[in-house]
Amino acid sequence: MSTDLIEDQAFYNQKPRPSGGVSLDVVKYLNVAYNYLVGFFCLYDEGREGAWMEDLVKIVRKIFREEEIERCIPKNVRISCNIYPGICLLIGDGPSEDRIAQLGIKPLFVGRVVGVTFEGEIYPSPWLLEDLYRCTGKIRSAIEAAQQGVKAFLYGNDLLVASVNKIHGPFKKGDIIAIIDPVDGSVIGVARAAMNPGEIERARSIGRLVDVAAKNILDLGWFLRVLKPVEEWD
Known part of the structure; x- marks a missing residue:
């Protein structure tokens, strides 16, 4: 095994700190390296890309x-499964290998995680929503979290009314939204709105600050908490 791969695996196996702030190294790794390294540890499930991509586009079409979808979403995707039982990733086109090399990372393959499937449902990845916001120049269907809310959300918790910093509509209760x-301005996770924007404002105005504003579906820390550690692979 190459030294580069050993170092990548050691970095991959770091876990979030049990208390205090989220490790900046872990967050940096998830935002930059995870997208391009994870496919090495997957088995490929051919033939389902089209159906899952259609379901993903249905979600994004609400936003x-x-x-904009035609211009900003990758045209070619493939599926990577068996990272963890019941979980698959939709991998789309990503930055060039030259760009990744400039970051000091030796990629095992280059691609962008655009969707995640588990429990029979597909969800847009944080990176897809961030790319869409950047591509269109518009932030929609999102909640900007206060700093204490960011920390809690990255550990798998729901976002409370007290931690809502700014609301970017439109969305309604039950919709898939981004947490920023x-x-x-980065997207740290994907959630399901537990209230519509007006209900969040009303809850805040009457002091119901511990009500859930958005239910955590997946966050950047989820990829460390949930995915099967590298050392468990045969």
């Missing part, structure tokens, strides 16, 4: 116009 870090 963006058809021409207020510091750098």
Whole structure:
């Protein structure tokens, strides 16, 4: 095994700190390296890309116009499964290998995680929503979390009314939304709205600050908490 791969695996196996702040190294790794390394540890499930991609587009169509979807979503995707029982990833086109090399990372393959499937459902990945916001220049169907909410959300917790910093509509209760870090504007996870924007504002105005505003579906920390550790592979 190459030294580069050993170092990558050691980095992959780092876990979030049990208390205090989320490790900056872990967050940096998840945002940059995870997308391009994870496929090495997957088995491929051919033939289902089209159906899952259609379901993914149905979700995104509630947020963006058809021409924006056509312009901003990868045209070619493939499926990677068996990272963990019942979980598959939709991998789309990503940055060039040259760009990854400039970050000091030796990729095992280059691709972008655009969707995640588990429990029979598909969800947009945080990276897909972030790419869509960047591509269109518009943030929609999202909640910007306060800093204390970011930390809690990255550990798998729901977002409370007290931790809502800013609301980006439109969305309604039950919709899939993005959760955004207020510091750098990055998407830290995907949630299901537990209230519509008006209900969040009303809850805040009457002091119901511990009500759930958005239910955590997956966050950047989820990929460390849930995915099967590398050392368990045969």
